[in-house]
Amino acid sequence: MEEDQKNPILKEGFLVKRGHVVHNWKARWFVLYPDQLLYYKYDGGKRDSCQRGRIMLTGCKISCPYLEYDNRPLVFKLQTKSSAEYFLEACSREERDQWAADIGAAVEKLRPADSPTPSQSKTTGYLSLQLHSFSLNQVVDSMYDVHSGIKLTSHNEQGSSYSNCFSGSAVVDWLVFNQLALTRVEAVTLSSAVLEEGYLRPVGLRSVEAQRSHGLSEQFLDDSTALYSFSENFKKRGSVKAETSLSAMELSGKVLKRGYLLKQVRKTLPISPNYLLKQPKLSGYLHYYDPSKDDISPVGGFSLRGCLVSALDDNGVPSGVKGKVQGNLLKIITQFDTHYYIQAPSRQERMDWIEAIRGQS
CATH class of the missing domain: 2.30.29.30 (Pleckstrin-homology domain (PH domain)/Phosphotyrosine-binding domain (PTB))
Known part of the structure; x- marks a missing residue:
């Protein structure tokens, strides 16, 4: 159509x-x-x-x-x-x-003009929720529940590895999903109260700095790089730590860009992966994930240090590309002379990726 x-x-x-x-x-x-x-x-x-x-x-x-x-x-x-x-x-x-x-x-x-708005739909604010009244202790007990509470995972931020914690955005997601808050703004307010009461503690530079320098309503960050954990008096049992075979340094740092791309390396073409461009302290990496699996453990990646990246001609199939793949292609040559052919969904996305990669090479 x-x-x-x-x-x-x-x-x-x-x-x-x-x-x-x-x-x-x-x-x-x-x-x-x-x-x-x-x-x-x-x-x-x-x-x-x-x-x-x-x-x-x-x-x-x-x-x-x-x-x-x-x-x-x-x-x-x-x-x-x-x-x-x-x-x-x-x-x-x-x-x-x-x-x-x-x-x-x-x-x-x-929706017809005379149709009532649903009151039970779980959304992020554009449809209404029925907000229930919970005490702070009930909220914390629910967050801490071994089976249905917030999942504890391992995170790498700015070169440091943290275990048994969770991100601020994961907390907000969980509160909205379980109808303990109507919107993300309400979830942040509720999380700030839980943090203020000492049930949660900040982990890592971002969350510690926010608690130290911001007002009460802004101490808790709805951000995937702001980390928190339960206070030491909580001993959550039954949690599974996230494990990875890649080094903490390689997976650490701020995510600069992410999105769906098609990758062809040498003569293989996997299914459409989810690429993440991360920036550790010393050099950059491009990691990719299998969309048919989870987005926690990458299936591969390579360093961007010393690499060359360029856009390929959109007229016909460029030399080195297998099959009839054409349009919005970029090529990365690593310092070990491995050639990656990558296709973006649009010309603008291709240029955005090239600019981001050049900034790390």
């Missing part, structure tokens, strides 16, 4: 979708229209001309965040008027929330 004035494209891009029959996860290209969300297979550098599925938005309900999947904190759920459920995963919390907000806005415009 092509874009026209009556049915313009509102948003498009990669999301990872869970299969209906076989519950595997595959990257698909999604296109949002005012009344429907279409998705396509993206292969050989091109979107399929025939759509793989259609989600009608009239009467659709959105759950964002949706935290039922361990190791997949970036999922949101769509439930159609006919009760069909779709589970979609973005590459970042910002992307997830933006997709949910844009879809939610489209759903609201389709």
Whole structure:
């Protein structure tokens, strides 16, 4: 379906979708229209001309965040008027929330003027929640619950490794998902109160500095790089620490850019990976992830130190590229002379990636 004035494209891009029959996860290209969300297979550098599925938005309900999947904190759920459920995963919390907000806005415009607004939908603010009254002790007990509470993981920030902790955005996600807060703003206020009472403690430079220098309402950060843990008097049992085979230095640092790209190295072409560009203290790395699995353990990566990156000609298939992959391609040559051919979803994204990579090489 092509874009026209009556049915313009509102948003498009990669999301990872869970299969209906076989519950595997595959990257698909999604296109949002005012009344429907279409998705396509993206292969050989091109979107399929025939759509793989259609989600009608009239009467659709959105759950964002949706935290039922361990190791997949970036999922949101769509439930159609006919009760069909779709589970979609973005590459970042910002992307997830933006997709949910844009879809939610489209759903609201389709709602009849005299139709009541749902009061039980779990969303991030564009649909209403029924807010319940909980004491702070109840909130903390729920957060601390071994089975349904906040999951403890390991994090690497600015060259240091921290275990048995969680990010500020993970806390906010959890509070909204469990309907302990109506919006992310309310969740931050509630988290700040929990922090102020000493149930949580900041971990790492970002969260420690925020507690030291900000006012009460701004001490807790809704940020994936601001880390927290339960106070020492809490001994949460049954938690599984996140493990990785990569060094703490390699995985540490601020994430500078992330998104979906297609990678071809030498003569192999894996499925569409999720790339992360990170900046440790000494050098940069580009890590990539299998979208059919979790986004915690990368399946590969390489150092950007001393690499060369350039855009490839969009006319035809460039030399060195296998198959008919063409358009929006960039090439990275590492200091060990490994050649990576990478395809971005748009020309602008290609230039953004090239600029980010050159800044680390």
